[in-house]
Amino acid sequence: MSFNIAKESGKKRVVVVGGGFGGLKLANELSGSDFQVILVDKNNYHQFPPLIYQVASAGLEPSSISFPFRKIFSKKKKDVYFRMGEARFIYPDRNILQTSIGKVEYDYLILAAGTTSNFFGNKHIEEEAIPMKTLSEAMGLRNALLSNFERSVTCATEQERRELLNIVVVGGGATGVEIAGALAEMKHYVLPKDYPDMDNNLLQIYLIEATDRLLSGMSMDSSRKAAEFLQEMGVNVCLGKKVLDYQDHEVLLEDGTSVPTRTFIWVSGVRANSIGNIPETSIGRGGRIKVDAFNRVEGLPNVFCIGDQCIMLNGDSEYPNGHPQLAQVAIQQGKLLADNLKRMEAGQELKPFRYRNLGSMATVGRNKAVAEFSKVKTQGWFAWFLWLVVHLRSILGVRNKINVLLNWMWSYLTYDRSFRLIVYARKAKEVVEREKREAEVHWGE
Ligand SMILES: Cc1cc2nc3c(=O)[nH]c(=O)nc-3n(C[C@H](O)[C@H](O)[C@H](O)COP(=O)(O)OP(=O)(O)OC[C@H]3O[C@@H](n4cnc5c(N)ncnc54)[C@H](O)[C@@H]3O)c2cc1C
Secondary structure (H helix, E strand, C coil), X not given: CCCCCCCCCCCEEEEEECCCHHHHHHHHHHCCCCEEEEEEXXXXXXXXXXXXXXXXXXXXXXXXXXXXXXXXXXXXXXXXXXXXXXXXXXXXXXXXXXXCCEEEECCEEEECCCEEXXXXXXXXXXXXXXXXXXXXXXXXXXHHHHXXXXXXXXXXXXXXXXXXXXXXXXXXXXXXXXXXXXXXXXXXXXXXXXXXXXXXXXXXXXXXXXXXXXXXCCCHHHHHHXXXXXXHCCCEEEECCCEEEEECCEEEECCCXXXXXXXXXXXXXXXXXXXXXXXXXXXXXXXXXXXXXXXXXXXXXXXXXXXXXXXXXXXXXXXXXXXXXXXXXXXXXXXXXXXXXXXXXXXXXXXXXXXXXXXXXXXXXXXXXXXXXXXXXXXXXXXXHHHHHHHHHHCCCHHHHHHHHHHHHHHHHHXXXXXXXXXXXXXXXXXXXXXXXXXXXXXXX
């Protein structure tokens, strides 16, 4: 297997791993420059994680919050090459990246591969829990939820029914709050219509958080308000409860109690995706790659890392312990690094990264959200409206924006969620076999 891309004479080659918020911004900014840009991603599409919970809760279709890379680069940005493959190792002494589809040489390598769910070393939870970090995981969760509802009307025992209708969400960050709120809305507005013969009160949603508050990245005010909104909507908010394990359809807590469930959703933290051969000393908290103020990987002069996958310690005076893992950090780092690469080639001084915090927000349900900006904090309808506008503006593609807007309007007016189909994708035999071969790519191939 090979990349099949000839090096262009006189142009330095920039290989970007990951087309998320950071990698895509950087590739777009370098398009039309004096670099040859190759973007490698394990998926053939860019996804918009802030709305993944709406796909999981049957509010949006996956295609509304994703965009194929080939479409992005097909018109104006033809000079950016896309290859679908998974980055595995780097050989920094030879400027080579090894991927599942072969090796590629680089002049500059940019790692922007983001994060994956963190199970904090608990293999058992990792095998049993349902994560919600990617579009495919969101579809897996949607199928599990809907088939558990179906099963609950036909199952044989009350115990089984309770397990099928209890939903446990672990992790009280923005994602946990948002999915718990969306499920509560499903319980109140959708299930009574779809399942008139089901006792709606049997469906219980638990949001479990180990610390003493939700939304730890926001102010106490917002944390309290989010908990209040969720409780009003009937969610059981359990603070200061640590999950130890999941056995025989029961979530076991440190305080000795347990919650029976067959829908065990894990959104309790992330860990940076790893790329082999990065020196151990360059790996920091949460597996994040340590970078300097220019996003350069410590000890590797032509390798950079941006976004969630990196940690900038002591680089930005306002964030001495690293930046929060948010879309804006990745986007701003991608933009600055593109400028810095051009400066480097022109022999100019590089600019250090300074994060401009544009604010943070989380939505709980219709007319219920919390939002914080440098001088203003708002909660309720206005925060919810701002949340809608900001997210709609950020989704890639006009068609996607229209799709999402129409779906939101439809749901708002009808209290309905449109996409309640249980559909399992089946991979063609040829694809399964190719994936097996690609998984076997080892060092030095
Ligand atoms: C459910 C959810 C909700 C969120 N909500 C918000 C929000 O409301 N606001 C906010 O600011 N942030 C939110 N975030 C965080 C935000 O999505 C991240 O901070 C942001 O996506 C980071 O961008 P990135 O470019 O570093 O990585 P990502 O956007 O994660 O992109 C990484 C890319 O790398 C690819 N990749 C991974 N490994 C490899 C590999 N080995 N080889 C090749 N490609 C690879 C992936 O396919 C992906 O395309 C949310 C995250 C999640 C999961």
